[in-house]
Amino acid sequence: MSETPKARAVSIRDVAALAGVSLGSASRVINRAENVTAATRDKVERAIAQLGYRPNHAAQSLRLKASRTIGCMLTDVTNGLYAKLFRALEERFRPEGYMLLLANGLNNPQRELDILSMFRSRSMDGLILAPGNERDADVLAAVKAQDVPVVILDRDMPVGKDSLLFDHVSGMTAAVTHLIGQGHRRIALVLGQTPDTPSRRPIRLRVEGFRNGFTTNGLAVPEDLIVLSPADTHATFHTMSALLSGTDAPTAIIAQGTNILHDCLNAIGACGLRIPHDVAVISIGDPDFAHTYMPPLCSVRIDLQQTAQLCGDMLLGRIREDLAGGPQLVRVCPELVLRQSCGAV
Amino acid sequence: MSETPKARAVSIRDVAALAGVSLGSASRVINRAENVTAATRDKVERAIAQLGYRPNHAAQSLRLKASRTIGCMLTDVTNGLYAKLFRALEERFRPEGYMLLLANGLNNPQRELDILSMFRSRSMDGLILAPGNERDADVLAAVKAQDVPVVILDRDMPVGKDSLLFDHVSGMTAAVTHLIGQGHRRIALVLGQTPDTPSRRPIRLRVEGFRNGFTTNGLAVPEDLIVLSPADTHATFHTMSALLSGTDAPTAIIAQGTNILHDCLNAIGACGLRIPHDVAVISIGDPDFAHTYMPPLCSVRIDLQQTAQLCGDMLLGRIREDLAGGPQLVRVCPELVLRQSCGAV
DNA sequence: GTGAAAGCGCTAACAG
DNA sequence: CTGTTAGCGCTTTCAC
Numbered sequence: 001m002s003e004t005p006k007a008r009a010v011s012i013r014d015v016a017a018l019a020g021v022s023l024g025s026a027s028r029v030i031n032r033a034e035n036v037t038a039a040t041r042d043k044v045e046r047a048i049a050q051l052g053y054r055p056n057h058a059a060q061s062l063r064l065k066a067s068r069t070i071g072c073m074l075t076d077v078t079n080g081l082y083a084k085l086f087r088a089l090e091e092r093f094r095p096e097g098y099m100l101l102l103a104n105g106l107n108n109p110q111r112e113l114d115i116l117s118m119f120r121s122r123s124m125d126g127l128i129l130a131p132g133n134e135r136d137a138d139v140l141a142a143v144k145a146q147d148v149p150v151v152i153l154d155r156d157m158p159v160g161k162d163s164l165l166f167d168h169v170s171g172m173t174a175a176v177t178h179l180i181g182q183g184h185r186r187i188a189l190v191l192g193q194t195p196d197t198p199s200r201r202p203i204r205l206r207v208e209g210f211r212n213g214f215t216t217n218g219l220a221v222p223e224d225l226i227v228l229s230p231a232d233t234h235a236t237f238h239t240m241s242a243l244l245s246g247t248d249a250p251t252a253i254i255a256q257g258t259n260i261l262h263d264c265l266n267a268i269g270a271c272g273l274r275i276p277h278d279v280a281v282i283s284i285g286d287p288d289f290a291h292t293y294m295p296p297l298c299s300v301r302i303d304l305q306q307t308a309q310l311c312g313d314m315l316l317g318r319i320r321e322d323l324a325g326g327p328q329l330v331r332v333c334p335e336l337v338l339r340q341s342c343g344a345v
Numbered sequence: 346m347s348e349t350p351k352a353r354a355v356s357i358r359d360v361a362a363l364a365g366v367s368l369g370s371a372s373r374v375i376n377r378a379e380n381v382t383a384a385t386r387d388k389v390e391r392a393i394a395q396l397g398y399r400p401n402h403a404a405q406s407l408r409l410k411a412s413r414t415i416g417c418m419l420t421d422v423t424n425g426l427y428a429k430l431f432r433a434l435e436e437r438f439r440p441e442g443y444m445l446l447l448a449n450g451l452n453n454p455q456r457e458l459d460i461l462s463m464f465r466s467r468s469m470d471g472l473i474l475a476p477g478n479e480r481d482a483d484v485l486a487a488v489k490a491q492d493v494p495v496v497i498l499d500r501d502m503p504v505g506k507d508s509l510l511f512d513h514v515s516g517m518t519a520a521v522t523h524l525i526g527q528g529h530r531r532i533a534l535v536l537g538q539t540p541d542t543p544s545r546r547p548i549r550l551r552v553e554g555f556r557n558g559f560t561t562n563g564l565a566v567p568e569d570l571i572v573l574s575p576a577d578t579h580a581t582f583h584t585m586s587a588l589l590s591g592t593d594a595p596t597a598i599i600a601q602g603t604n605i606l607h608d609c610l611n612a613i614g615a616c617g618l619r620i621p622h623d624v625a626v627i628s629i630g631d632p633d634f635a636h637t638y639m640p641p642l643c644s645v646r647i648d649l650q651q652t653a654q655l656c657g658d659m660l661l662g663r664i665r666e667d668l669a670g671g672p673q674l675v676r677v678c679p680e681l682v683l684r685q686s687c688g689a690v
Numbered sequence: 691g692t693g694a695a696a697g698c699g700c701t702a703a704c705a706g
Numbered sequence: 707c708t709g710t711t712a713g714c715g716c717t718t719t720c721a722c
Binding site for chain 3: 009011012013023024027028030031055056058059060061062063064
């Protein structure tokens with residue numbers, strides 16, 4: 001079994017005793033304070049090594065009122081985007097000595113409230129939040145009530161917190177404009193449908209960007225090709241199959257999310273169409289298989305390293321109080337990654 | 346901005362004062378102790394509500410030597426399997442009042458050591474570990490040295506800890522046996538390659554199960570069809586294309602991991618072959634698109650709810666000390682999900 | 691049933 | 707430069 005099953009963990013007291021110095025000196029060495037003799041430092045460090053001492057984090061947190069922990073509430077890590085985002089955030093915060101508490105909101109307001117409440121009592125040093133429910137009054141209030149630094153990720157929440165927003169409008173406009181430039185007019189936009197879809201910022205802005213792409217190019221928006229469809233059934237497949245084999249079929253498809261994308265690809269295959277010759281495809285989001293697929297799929301990608309970087313700058317800035325003033329708002333622009341599926345390249 | 350920017354958080358003292366009772370009584374109410382009058386309870390609860398009091402978690406941890414936090418070190422949440430596992434673990438532990446600290450080991454021993462060290466100083470109540478490096482002496486030692494309950498997930502680590510192991514052998518044997526039953530003899534096994542592949546339990550056991558499937562059926566193992574290939578390049582695509590268009594080509598493919606699977610599917614498509622008519626496919630792991638794909642992909646799936654349930658039983662059992670005795674070892678058997686791609690159904 | 695007081699392990703302020 | 711001490715917020719004896 002393990003080494004020292006129930007032996008009380010070694011405390012700074014034990015270290016001080018073994019080193020033959022006072023508790024305070026031991027603490028100073030541990031916290032790399034200036035005012036310590038080399039000799040003292042040495043004795044203490046030897047004792048630490050010998051005892052395998054590690055400071056008690058709970059005691060430090062209590063004392064310092066800082067836990068070196070960031071609470072992350074994301075919609076669902078099962079979604080590749082959030083998983084990658086989490087990874088990027090981990091890379092950003094780990095070198096600074098922070099660990100991340102992760103909780104999935106799952107678009108469930110009650111659950112989100114619980115999580116926010118747990119974060120609150122656990123004295124997180126900061127929070128990174130992407131609640132599913134931007135318009136839920138209770139969630140809004142709970143976010144607003146947080147008294148630690150908060151960064152809201154890609155949600156419109158009027159709660160007076162810092163936020164980092166993806167510019168879905170420009171991303172989508174770029175995609176549409178590119179397709180229009182390739183001669184496409186009948187472009188379909190396929191989005192995942194959830195109960196409160198219309199209130200979701202990412203969805204809302206993508207639709208806006210889509211329309212925007214046409215109007216700025218002086219074209220009418222093909223409203224009939226904006227498809228909202230539940231991501232977890234075959235509904236998308238059937239809808240798209242019908243659309244593709246019907247009259248005035250789309251010649252290009254912009255699909256959001258891995259599941260929806262797969263359904264679209266299946267529909268294209270089932271209709272015997274070829275990409276990009278018969279129909280062009282752009283993926284919103286850049287899953288791993290996009291660049292492996294045959295042909296490689298053009299996609300609208302968000303730079304998650306950059307996102308994490310900026311998010312960390314803001315949050316750490318607030319935590320360290322280098323950053324003052326009212327709520328900041330940082331934008332990250334998605335980029336269009338040209339690959340064969342959109343007929344360019 | 347936020348409500349009470351820098352006002353010192355309300356403590357149990359404030360609650361007691363407002364309620365007009367002693368600090369001890371307030372504590373008793375909060376901890377739902379028996380010995381409190383209804384009147385006292387009432388006053389305290391009113392005060393709590395009025396002040397919006399939330400116990401200070403750091404202080405509780407320090408006092409109780411328990412943080413109600415579980416440290417999870419998984420290889421990489423970016424991998425759908427781990428993401429789903431994390432979700433399942435969250436479902437298991439949340440109702441019990443635990444939150445999860447998540448860190449990605451990324452197959453990097455140094456990183457894993459750092460994480461284990463942080464876990465150790467943060468007095469986690471328990472750990473769930475799936476290190477990439479099962480054979481790294483330092484990692485082994487660090488895991489062994491943990492003095493809180495630990496469950497090792499799907500790794501062979503002789504460290505005297507509880508563990509939950511997936512029975513990859515039986516899963517793979519079932520897959521092979523099924524294919525053999527369908528008349529296949531030339532079955533390819535395609536696995537992801539990493540520097541220390543051979544020492545990885547999941548890989549090792551799958552190869553073993555593959556061979557086992559043939560030998561128990563009295564057949565020779567097609568060693569030439571065991572393909573190890575890096576998951577992050579197109580290598581798999583090329584290897585499989587060559588294999589499929591060569592002489593004595595495989596008539597069935599067992600592919601492990603989403604990326605490898607995609608490469609195999611691409612190769613099959615590129616060679617103009619049809620599933621399952623020309624070549625059968627079984628996926629190791631059951632990504633979302635498996636059941637959506639056309640045709641739906643047969644897969645070997647691990648029940649992650651069950652996994653999380655058992656993992657929680659063990660870990661919570663140890664934490665609460667209901668579970669005593671030497672290291673436990675629990676096995677979870679993957680199940681073969683029959684779908685069209687393997688020619689049955 | 692309730693209040694007073696000790697102390698979890700640590701840091702920081704203060705004397706020396 | 708070092709030792710002593712107070713106290714972070716909480717739970718839990720222990721008297722009353």
